[in-house]
Amino acid sequence: MPDAPRHAGASRRVLSIAWREFRTTVLTKGFLFTALVFPLLMVGVSMLLPILMATSIQPMTGAILVHAPTAATEAMRAELERTAKDPATSLRARGERGEEFGLDEATAVLTPIESLIEPIAADQIEAAKGRVRSGDALALVIIPPASLDAQAKDPTYELFVATKTSPKHTSIVSRSVREAIVRLRVQASGADYQRTMDLLKRPEPNILRLTVDGTEAKERLEGRMLVPGAFMLLMWITTFTGANYLLTNTIEEKGSKVIEVLLAAVSPMELLAGKILGQLGSTAVMLGMYGLAGIAGLSALAMMDLVPVSSLVLMVAFALTAYLMIASMLTAVGSAVTNLQEAQALVGPVMIVLIVPLMLWLPITENPNGAFAIACSFLPPISPFIMVLRATGTSEPVPGWQVALSLALSAASSVAFLWLASRIFRVGILMQGKPPTPRELLRWARYR
């Protein structure tokens, strides 16, 4: 009688498969880049961004040719000097008056200004245009005297620039001209310019958020909108990446015919459980790395109070259910096909469903307690993503029973998805030949 081999329990076999699955996924260059290098790169780039932007800004050089009344020319020269000397104050003053400007104009404040004003006569205008066109001068400004009239309804001026002129430089010149005209018109009306500007200042609210731990924090509305989306996106990327590894690994094992060797040692259910558990590990590593990078960023911006521990716990719980559902679907697909091309046809419908949360990001963040948002948060497999969008936002509290019900439904759906996947996996993993249709997949689930 041969020696009886040591009996290995099902849990030990599942753990052996899971460990191999985890190790072969995590110890690849692709994963190391995705899970480790990429988050570090993101942090590094965000730290270096101001330096990179500053060094890329070209100084504004070249003469600015101005045909205007002398007062206007001098006002413009003074305005340009003020901007060159203290660009931030100049920009802030305009902001306080309620002016709105784009990112391009806002970043223009970082531009070193070396240009000088050069007055020209009317008969020199055509020659001046030639100088601008050839790059000999930066711009030509023509301010009609009527624009300086305090009673003028539509004051205007002309600004000529070359094709190659930087939009930032155009913006700086244009702003200087506008400021100079306004200053002269205010003075022409007999009012005091500085007093008028002071009167135009709009009060800026200092919104403070009273946090649960008793402190007060500066409110950042954009952060409140972005945090739930970031949570959902993090969950989506990591769960989908983990599930996608399962899809490709399953196809590879089936293609290399190693599956039947494994099935000689373990049951299909043990194999499926091991594979899903192993990739859950790699998903957790990714979630952890990206999550830590995000938390580090929020901490640096003093916005950690936007991410309470309860939100993190909720995200982890919902991420687990989301992973189980997506992993089940993709493993079932992987077991049924023999190559990635065949998989595309079956993964397509799954992807369409999974893209829905991304499309609903903004509407749900803005109205987290709308009827549509509530309905979607009970609809697997998108329910985990939608509920994370709703529950991690701080704009409107979500009723606790809805969170609990959504979590319970997602968990129950995960079990159902796993069961269905195991039925398909058991049959599909030994199939060869043409890929099945979705209808055939469902028929496999009923096989004995």
Place this chain on the structure above:
Amino acid sequence: MNASVVLQGVRKRFGSTEAVRGIDLTIPAGCLCGVLGPNGAGKSTTIRMLMSIIYPDQGSICVLGSDAISMKDRIGYLPEERGLYKKMRVLEYLAYIGALKGLGGAESRRRSLAWLERIELPGVERKRCEELSKGMQQKVQFIAAVMHDPELIILDEPFSGLDPVNSRVLARIVTELHAGGRTILFSTHQMHHAESLCDRVVLINRGEKLLDESLEAVHACHRPTTVIARMEGPFETAAAAAARVPGVASVECAEDGSVLAHADDRTDAIDLLAPLAATRLFSSVSLKRPTLDDIFVELVTAHGGHARHPEPNHA
């Protein structure tokens, strides 16, 4: 009788194809049994059902007193569709399979190295599986099937793709394992392997069992129908004389130039020995025992030829 495998009325259908049609089979413990049959006969399907990889539509299967799922650690299985993790190193792969079979890490490695030596594959443990030749890969897969020292070893076409040298190595190890008390079941359509190794053969064709006997019984049941007569003179003269012997249905020339005299349906070949010797044209006369190949062809032909349905795409 202590049976390792018992199949009762097992049927399996794939779509419109009935791959296995009510097979009853009992494999005694310690037996070395060859499952023979042409391509598409249902051998691999039967074996997969034995391993609980697929399930029968009807009938029952009992392996080592239970179902194969709960006995997997006591069964060694080399599937027909062989596969390895190409990027894995040989030792790592064997250790992984050993772990799935319940062996500890150190024990797995120790047994793997011992088996690599035994199967004449020393020094490959650090190589990646994809670096091995097909025959070497097959030997590694054989180790994966037996390294946990199973009671029952099921080998699906173990010799296919092996060169004669490696076939002999594998045949030697199969014989040693059998001598060590293991029950071995292997499928093949290469009769000489079955004839030289098995003490029992099962013949399957078109999903039905045509034969299930010990090798001795098979030979006993299939009595010789031909006499080999070696002559000293010209073939034509000897053949003509042999053809005139009563009970000889036909004569033909053997590969070595001897006369093969086939007995007719009413005559036992043994009764032809004396009349042929009496012609004094032959230096020796002897019975030509039918080989397993002959019996295989005879039975399969009588059963309506080879399986006509292709091997099903779907399990």
